[in-house]
Amino acid sequence: MGKFQGKLFTLLLFIPIILGIFGSCDKTPPKTGTLMDFVPENASVVFKISNFENLQADIENNSLLSKFGKTSPYSFFSEKAVLLKNLHPTTQSLFCINEVNDSVSAYTFISKQTKNLFQTDSLKNRIIETLTLDGQSLQRITIDKEIAYTAIIDSVFVVSSSQQLLQDILKRKTERDETFKKVFNLPSSNGFTALVRGSKVTLNDSTKVNFTSWSALDIAIAPESFIATGITLATDSIPQLLNVFEDQVPQQNDVSALVPTDALGAVSFTFNDAERFQKNLRNFRGEKETLQTTGIFGSVSEVGSIKLKTETAIFIKSIDASLTSDVLARYVSAKSEFREIKISSFSEPQLFRQTFSPFINSEKANYVFQVDNFFVFTESEITAQQIISDFQNNNTLKNTSYFENTAPDLSTASSLLIFKMKGDFSEVISGFFNSKSKSEIKNIAFDEFPLAALQFSYDRNFAHLTLSCKEGGGTAKSISGTVTEKFSLKLESAVLGTPQLIEGHKESGNVVAQDMGNKLYFISDSGKILWTKKLGAAILGKIEEVEISGSKHIAFATKDAFHILDRNGKDAKGFPIKFKDNVTQPLSVFDYDNNRNYRFVIVQGKEMLLYDKNGKTVKGFSFNKAKSNIAQSSVHIRMGNKDYIVVAEESGMLNILSRVGKSRISISNNFNFSEIPIAEEDNTFVVITKENTKERITQDGKVSSQKLDVGSNYWFTILGNTKVTLDDNKLRINGKLVELPLGLYTRPQLFNVSRNSYITITETQEKKVYVFDKDGSILNGFPVYGTSAATMGESNGKNAKSIVVKGDADIIILYSSS
Template identity: 30%
Template sequence: MKLKVCVFFIIVFLSCKKEASTSSSLLNHIPQNASILIKINDYDLFISDLKNNAFIKEYQQTPHYSESFKYLKLLSYIKPGKESIISFIEVGKGKLDYLFKTKSSSTLLNLKDIKNKTVEELTYENYSFTKATIEDQLAYIYKDTEYTFISSSQLLIENLIRTKELPDTDLKLKKLYDSSGKSNSAVLFFNTKYCKELTSSLKETNHFDLSEFSDWISLDAIVKQNEFKLTGISICNEGSHSKFASLFSNVSPVLNKTQFYAPINAQYIISYTFKNFENYYKNQQKYLEALPKKDTTFQAVQELGIIGVSNEKVVLIQTFDATHLVDILNQNSNETINYQGNEILKLIDVNFLAPFKAILPNFKTNYATIVEEVIIFSENLAPLQNTISNYKNEATFNKSEIYSSAKTSIADESNILFISSPEGIANFREHELKEDISKQIGALDFSNQIVIGQLVSDKGFFHSSIILKKITEKTESNLTAPLYTVQLDHNIATEPQFVKNYLTKKKEIIVQDVKNILYLISTEGKVVWKKQLEGKIKGEIIQVDLYKNGRLQFAFTTDNQFLIIDRNGTIVKPFNLTFDSAELNSLSVFDYDNNRNYRFIITDKSKISMFDNSGKLVEGFKFKDTGKTITKAPKHFRFNKKDYITFPEEDGTLRILNRVGTDRIIVKEKIDFSDNEIYNYKNNFTLTDTKGILYQVNEKGAIEKSNLKLTKDHGFDATTNTLAVMNENTLMLKGKKIELELGLYAKPKIFYNNDKLYVSVTDLQNQKIYLFDSNLNPIQNFPVFGNSSIDLEDMDNDKKLEFVAKDQENSIIVYRIN
């Protein structure tokens, strides 16, 4: 029961707006090739339920609904007092017509009350019936001595009149119909043999066929404001092993546990369980029409789970004898990879899970790892690493608001459990539905909807349910979970950083490897492009809007080049400047008046060159080369409406210039600069020296010193009002201190997002990332695994923060703080 199956069911069920059904005698005259029958116990209640369901109301506003179901228009005027039945039959190719039947009554339908109509009386074999046109939609009405029939097809009415001897009702349908309850407003019956048309919305590449699932499906409709639930039973013909559900005949379910290992951000999970795997395997051999065979490798397996991670799959098997399987896997491995303390095996046999072919077709077992008693497989490395990382961070699917909302509607034990996140539904709509259908329902908001499917084997039938439900439960805040990892071709050379995609307004990631290849990675974790550069990028990449049209470019320097490239990775001419020296500092970009009249500052040893938006040297900039090497890129500050350009020189001089490049402030004292930047802290030029002394220089050049007693390798970051210092394993912020475990720490970084201040440090020795709030309270779930300083942003504009860091030597990792 795949994602495509469940979402497809929902779409079909929601499409049936105002349908009806009846008691056993109502089945008479119903065509035997009807694909769907809907028994409506209480028509008014059914219509009321549909009107009050939030999602159905939204769906009824889409072009898909109006185009596909406007032919049901007449049914909105009827008022049946008894049970009713509506059946859908494929009369013409690619079109489902309906036949509605209910007890005749004086209040059922009064055509005189309907405006914008035409009515015509027709005769067939001496029987009269009515042809009504309402708002360009045709309907045919026929009454016999007891019942009224309404149909969108004249042929169906004529067939009904012509049929003198009624065929026997399908015994399975009659049994299902007679045993169906009356407590809910409606019951749906699917004769899957004739349900081919129901899959017409799917792309041709999607080979799903409802007739392959079971023979009959009967489902009660339970419609609430925030939930649309269809629950009932599925039946396979006795002795038949050709239906998918038959795989679980005489297979008892066990507790589903996939949710305890799947990442919290999984797009979907599917859990298949077997208390007696041997019975399942016998059923599978018959289902595949294969020779009887006994399996000894997986006989202790009780669950196979499929997890959707970043549009890929990971598969887990749970067994009460993991040792046996682990021994087999170790013999089947020719390479091991260590990831966050977990050993990942690279497998020789890529068809290791072939004994599960019926529920897991075309899956290559390239990698495997062991987590407790569970073995997890993947085709590619990244989703498996993502799963490991989430599990280690205790960020698993069972803690998500999706699962919390779903678990109140499901049984604890089932042979099949399917749960899809809003992202999973959206991916289905994008990739599995035909393009025109996808556009027609494009306005539907799935952002707070989940789909649930469940099947439980019983004696001779299967309890079945499919649910579309609004997310109603909220998880604890600040639950940090890995979102995805991306592996590069070579080891990473620069710290990954977020950049803005001016098309989507979301953030993407840019990073360079040791072979000087630059990567742009999408919000979803896919490599957009790779560009070969001649050298390593110095410092951060800065985004600019050269043409003042909202289209952003990437500006940076390498050892000997100043480059600007556009979003497609193409050089923006003339910004492909090469310098004789190979000792450029990182690029400085000044936008003095926030009008995008940029000044690009290149420092080459002791020289400073300033370029404008056209790539020309700014003639008014008069800086004189003193022969002293500039050790860090210049920075721009504005105090009291005055502009300052400041940078350190190798002899300990702090230079503070004006816009034209001449000295604005003379700082007489020489400073043994630490390896930290110069900041504007409380409207002072603020820096530290190698002895741990904090210098604050005012606009008159006066110096105030504070001995913070820092080690030479301390790090610090500052905003105009906040100073963060990392000294050995002590983090200081706003006069507060916190002792971290001993390690080798990178410089702290201050972030301001969603009106909150955060400070982050990374222990490079122990590969731990820490994140604190403005009061040095640790953010929940930290520290997490990581190998570099982070960049922190709301990447996808959902009011939740994400951060990116180096993962392994050749991969990045993105986390989400929920």
């Protein structure tokens, strides 16, 4: 792979490292309070950050970034940046990186000035000096020998590690590039965006080339991955390599079917008009004469290179293999045959460099062979034989679990696609860091990151850009059809209850489970235990997901406490709440208006306690105590524009209340409540009794009864427009009968995943997990192995689903289905 690709890949791939590393001048004054107008001139990277503290937590949990703790840039920002750690912005902030010289970088932090943004009173070992330079006033702050410079300009707080940068900002020497302004103002759906200056990148030892001007990337950092998506812009004022794809329609990239699994990387670029593409490249190189390229590429749509351990191979993919073979015939002569594939010598080894430089610079295309629609050119016969063997044995990138995990992030067609494999990042990374860090980088192992992909898809005068880098997981294996076992994880002791899937980061979910030792586990979707927490008792019922101050949390009750934890396992402020009397029902969570103004319901025998998200008792709720013990977790049901809180008592009394706890519907009947939760169906309340009668209650309090002709294990559940019942082995989904094999089944569970409804049910004797859609059809690849009820959630990729279930007593299994 050429150094061009390596340098470009570095610039984008290691944006998060800079972060973990915790981000033409005129005299026009900046607009008051506009953060963009304070970005220092010639910044190489500008990060737009919505939640600074959450971002720091994400970085600490990222397994790739954690490897850089001892390198010079990382340690400069993470270990020595005491000042940065004491910044608490409540609004959007900018973090800018400027390259002062080849080995030194400086940061600038910009945010609206707020009351508690930066408080120095509590800091020890601090020295604050006021400097007046060129009529401008700024502060020099020294904390534990770290020096930074601050100023407040037009209600904007600016801090920089460089005095010169801050002085320049005070003098209005800030970033004025029009393309930068365009990417800065692009809409973003993410809380963390990187704006990257394209600038010049190294192609060869002595050649540099402009690729693009600015890129805007929305970045998602998960514990074992980071994914960036956005656009990159080129200008017409100076030659930039991105523009060679002008007027070219991105074609399908099939190189993954050819790349051996032990390769170190690959590059693929595509075009639909070979003549125009070559002309664009010649114009970019400044060549006036038309080079005769023998017409080989007229029937070609994809070209690229594959970096192997000992050499680099070149490939072309033809849309008409027989035509390409005929054109090549005059330049080849038969050399040998390997596994019925002819290997020929090639008389024009310099052709690819002449035609496709700077994408391809090799002049050693000495041999050629054909497999399917690919024509592959190698330096040696031995390499040709190795590629043929791997191709015939399906030992290629396309057939790996880690490519399958990455592929959903990528488009099937693109202008330029770059793969980095086998953790072969050292050369790329050392090109980014200063020379002092190169030896440190070489000692870092990236074996758990088998694949990183960078993709550009040209579209008019810009390109869509995607970057994906993930841990391999190593344990993923194909089960059947479209089901993959992502991990099988052994806990310290037997699993207690049912493991759950909860929403995690943007691209994946997390698994939560408790063991018999009452230890709570928070597990990534690749099977890595992110944290554990020892609890004093078993969790009652299911864990609930809530969002507090823009961050995901989990909430649950044990017999003696009410917990809310953030996604790093830390207690939310005001929690846990401890109780002297036992909690007797699982936690209920009400969000009446879907505005995250939660009401958390704790039941202790007859008592019903309501708390808000700060752990404070909700005042004004009049139903504090039932006449008898409460039989089920209370339920919130909305019909039309009315809210109902439903509380069932062991005495048979049913309370239907308003938001403030006053009786809303008066019911004289008593019911022998079963374990089936009270639900809403067709604008009526539905109670399934222990005698298997179905009681319907209207909003005006009228009750009608229906005797059900069902067995003792009958179950009823409803979610939205999907209703499911189970009677022995008869499963009905929206009235459609699915006869299951005779056996012992868990209660069916309903889930909404990617706007579709699914039903899970497990046969516990044969240990088979079934998943059905709302039409009653079993999903391809099921049943799979499992011993408990199964929960579902979203997984990586389009329409992908995750299913978590208990295996053996102390084993948790996560499946992915597409």
